[in-house]
Amino acid sequence: MDFLNSIFAHPTWLAALALPALGAVFYWLSTRNRARRAIAFGNFAIVGKLASGVRGWVSHAAVALALVSLTLVIIGLAGPISETKVARNRATVMMVVDVSLSMSATDVTPDRISAAKAAGREFIENLPDNLNIGLVTFSGRAQTPVSPTTDHDTVIRALDGAQLDQATATGDAIAAALDSIKQLTESIKGEAEGTPPATIVLLSDGKQTVPQELDDPRGAFTAADEAAKAGIPISTISFGTQDGIITVQGEPIPVPNDDESLREIARKTEGQFYSAASLEQLRDAYTALEDDIGYELKRAENPRPFLIAAFFALTATITAHLVANRTIPQ
Structure with a gap:
């Protein structure tokens, strides 16, 4: 029986x-x-x-x-009884998107930043409506244009409006995402349903430049260690190719993507790592994350x-x- x-x-x-x-x-x-x-x-x-x-x-x-x-x-x-795909209605996702000048490279059609915005928009639209989504954009400094919210249209508008700037402060961006998650967690403390799960999705096309060292107190690896202590996984997407080039003041500057450091950030936090060299591959990476982040399998009638x-x-x-x-x- x-x-x-x-x-x-x-x-x-x-x-x-x-x-x-x-x-x-x-x-x-x-x-x-x-x-x-x-x-x-x-x-x-x-x-x-x-x-x-x-x-x-x-x-x-x-x-x-x-x-x-x-x-x-x-x-x-x-x-x-079977396993059914059920929306994670109370989860929190912080999207962290690199908007450094290297994202203007055209090795991805039409260019890295346009492709990143298009795929990011689709990612947000396909997540469950009641999921909290926030946005951090970063170049030489991190900004949080949208704190976690169920108003997904606001997040999409902020992503569409992101502007490119110099340098890449990956560690500051991760720290900003952690701060947003912490603030949301503190605001709902004491609720009967408890603290909702949270995760960070980091898209970047190059190595951190501010500061130079990844293990610096402001570095990406240090911030990843803090995320690991908090039990917040960081899934990373290394976007672009090794052949990316931008032109600054008439001079061509190579901007290869950086799989190594982004893979390590994901490993440290038990997140997923993806490498995307085209818009289609980026869409595939986001699609895989949609199922992993936005939904869960539950046994039900x-x-x-x-x-x-x-x-x-x-x-x-x-x-x-x-x-x-x-x-x-x-």
């Missing part, structure tokens, strides 16, 4: 499966008796026309489909597939019954 309880919410309903089984036996016995009576008392020519051919098979099919419909309804009533199947089986039953019982042509 423990096994059935792990598969069905109301396994006692399964005892009713005896009904379609008994119905099948009863129908088989009744068709045999009907055939004997027809042979004993009927006109053989007429009996042959009525008892054979397509109409006879359709009649049998109608009964079989009716029994299948009943079986499916009983299974549905037993409450089959899911009778719908069985009830849908029962609906179609019952429809077929009625159709077969009407065909089998048409008036015999004169």
